[in-house]
Amino acid sequence: MKALQITGYGEFAKNLEFKEVDKPEISDNEILIKVKAVSLNPIDYKIVKGNLKELLNLDLPTGIGYDVSGEVVEAGSDVKDFKQGDAIFGRVPQEYMGTLAEFVKVDHKVMAKKPDNVKFEKAASLPLVGITAIQALSKVGLKEGDRILIHAGSGGVGSFAVQYAKEKGAIVYTTTSSSNLDWVKALGADRVIDYKNEDYKNVASDLDIVFDTLGEDYTFEAFQIIKDGGRVASIAGPPDVETAKQMGMDDYELPEKLKELIDKKSAAYKFTWMQPNAAQLNEIRKMVEDRSIRPVVDLIYPFEDAVKAFEYLAKGHAQGKVIVSL
Numbered sequence: 001m002k003a004l005q006i007t008g009y010g011e012f013a014k015n016l017e018f019k020e021v022d023k024p025e026i027s028d029n030e031i032l033i034k035v036k037a038v039s040l041n042p043i044d045y046k047i048v049k050g051n052l053k054e055l056l057n058l059d060l061p062t063g064i065g066y067d068v069s070g071e072v073v074e075a076g077s078d079v080k081d082f083k084q085g086d087a088i089f090g091r092v093p094q095e096y097m098g099t100l101a102e103f104v105k106v107d108h109k110v111m112a113k114k115p116d117n118v119k120f121e122k123a124a125s126l127p128l129v130g131i132t133a134i135q136a137l138s139k140v141g142l143k144e145g146d147r148i149l150i151h152a153g154s155g156g157v158g159s160f161a162v163q164y165a166k167e168k169g170a171i172v173y174t175t176t177s178s179s180n181l182d183w184v185k186a187l188g189a190d191r192v193i194d195y196k197n198e199d200y201k202n203v204a205s206d207l208d209i210v211f212d213t214l215g216e217d218y219t220f221e222a223f224q225i226i227k228d229g230g231r232v233a234s235i236a237g238p239p240d241v242e243t244a245k246q247m248g249m250d251d252y253e254l255p256e257k258l259k260e261l262i263d264k265k266s267a268a269y270k271f272t273w274m275q276p277n278a279a280q281l282n283e284i285r286k287m288v289e290d291r292s293i294r295p296v297v298d299l300i301y302p303f304e305d306a307v308k309a310f311e312y313l314a315k316g317h318a319q320g321k322v323i324v325s326l
């Protein structure tokens with residue numbers, strides 16, 4: 001079968017190659033999926049660039065891609081929840097990475113049936129970003145009436161998180177640039193802040209929660225705009241100690257500056273390193289089927305142009321999700 005593989009670290013065109021590889025063989029707990037669509041996430045391009053070399057320790061060449069939607073073509077003898085022909089979607093665990101291929105195998109426990117009312121391309125846009133938003137916002141106890149700033153409402157995670165937070169009854173502020181204002185507002189945000197022309201810190205203050213999807217200074221600045229006892233959920237800043245341990249960073253300590261900011265505001269700082277989760281996928285499926293969440297797809301590339309999809313996403317200005325269709 002044809003698969004896109006990462007052969008080295010650096011430029012996409014030099015380190016991503018289409019190869020002819022064996023079709024995966026499944027064990028009793030696994031399913032084989034005929035891949036219909038894959039969505040790209042920043043982690044995919046960060047892997048190719050070598051940013052996660054130490055953390056993931058990959059044996060190259062290897063497949064690339066985590067999100068997938070497709071059709072079950074074979075199910076192991078222990079698999080009772082899926083059968084041949086089922087349309088499914090999910091984010092594969094690290095050991096199964098390699099969804100940019102004609103077929104991929106995965107443990108059935110992390111997948112779910114695809115929402116009935118959307119095509120494979122839209123279904124593939126949801127798992128990683130949707131599960132991330134749910135896990136990050138659950139960790140800080142998002143609830144009805146919370147005032148929250150979600151950074152990058154036009155990004156993959158942000159465009160899901162805005163809709164999810166509204167669905168949970170929160171009052172939602174979000175940031176994006178001028179050309180995205182209208183469509184991000186249409187996702188339901190109460191106030192869309194044009195980060196090119198407004199300082200978000202002057203617009204949103206005394207918040208219950210900041211969802212930091214940008215990292216760097218944005219992580220620290222979050223503490224200026226939360227109220228005392230507020231919460232910061234991050235997916236792009238420094239890990240918290242507990243999550244760092246789960247990621248295998250045993251000697252990790254929180255940066256001093258972050259410790260001080262947390263203390264000063266009596267705040268909670270929770271980092272999320274998303275984990276595949278079928279129950280949350282099923283929650284996403286239901287929200288898509290009852291139309292409280294709408295997948296946001298920017299561009300769809302054919303499989304042979306997958307490298308172009310990496311190049312586009314890595315520019316950092318996708319409007320929703322970037323998809324590769326097989």
Ligand SMILES: NC(=O)c1ccc[n+]([C@@H]2O[C@H](COP(=O)([O-])OP(=O)(O)OC[C@H]3O[C@@H](n4cnc5c(N)ncnc54)[C@H](OP(=O)(O)O)[C@@H]3O)[C@@H](O)[C@H]2O)c1
Pocket residue numbers: 041042043128129132151152153154155156157158175176177178180195213214234235236272273274313316317318319320
């Ligand atoms: N820890 C985890 O488990 C986890 C999971 C998922 C993602 N992540 C990380 O979270 C980050 C976001 O992921 P993503 O999939 O949402 O990325 P993405 O879709 O590539 O984000 C692109 C969006 O970011 C917006 N943006 C860029 N700079 C901005 C700024 N200064 N202010 C506001 N918006 C800005 C862009 O809007 P404009 O074009 O208008 O600038 C664009 O729409 C990435 O670093 C990713 O690696 C971590």
